[in-house]
Amino acid sequence: MSPAGSSPIGAPPHIHALLTKLHKLSIDQEAELQKSKSKNNDGSSRFVSSTAAEPTDFDALMRDKFIALDEDKCHFVYQLIRAKGATTIVEAGTSYGVSTIYLALAAGRNAKALGKAGATVIATEFEVEKAGAARAYWKECGESVEGVVDLRVGDILETLKEGVRDVDVLLLDIWAKLALPTLTLMQPKLRPGAVVLVDNTVAAAGGYKELLEYMKAPGSGFTNIVVPYSGGFEMSVYYPPL
Ligand SMILES: C[S@@+](CC[C@H](N)C(=O)[O-])C[C@H]1O[C@@H](n2cnc3c(N)ncnc32)[C@H](O)[C@@H]1O
Known part of the structure; x- marks a missing residue:
């Protein structure tokens, strides 16, 4: 968590209050999950599960869980997007x-600051009820959030096939097995210099093995570091190989 008063987020008080409430809900749920923990496939991570085509007990357990990105990581992502002037973001999960x-x-602030027509955050969620609740939270935030998000409900490997281009930042915050298929689907749509962020890559290294091997392979076009947040937060920069 960032020290009190150090939030870089430019937003009105009601959005700060909502974010504080939602992070707390998520943390409380995770604490409960930890108590009853046992079902992860390889015991290494909250992010090891099925693909959408093969639902498991894990999916049932996670159906009503926030599993929100930690607040300090959210602040980092916010700052990175601002620094990059990114206006097209894809959120996987x-x-x-x-x-x-x-x-x-x-992204919305960037668009205004740079005189661009608008910004887009393509959001993706498989669970219909979560998607509905997310929409309600965004509405509560107001136009600065609701007006920027393009939510695609369904299996990410289908919903991102069309209507995505010139992606500045890709946040992979989805079950580990979907990370590599999502990345390869998005790769042709990434702008040169795009940033790919992946949560929990140290704590869940087993689940992310294939993704990390793919991004770290010589000539992949990706350069990678781990930002040392809890569980590890992978930050990669992509330039298509020449
Ligand atoms: C770690 S959570 C995302 C948390 C979110 N980024 C946040 O910080 O609030 C991952 C989400 O991916 C969703 N998901 C899992 N499989 C999916 C799929 N095939 N297509 C779309 N979403 C999927 C899950 O339902 C879950 O809500």
């Missing part, structure tokens, strides 16, 4: 839309 609020605020 939206849940109740907590991280999405940060993405939308940052």
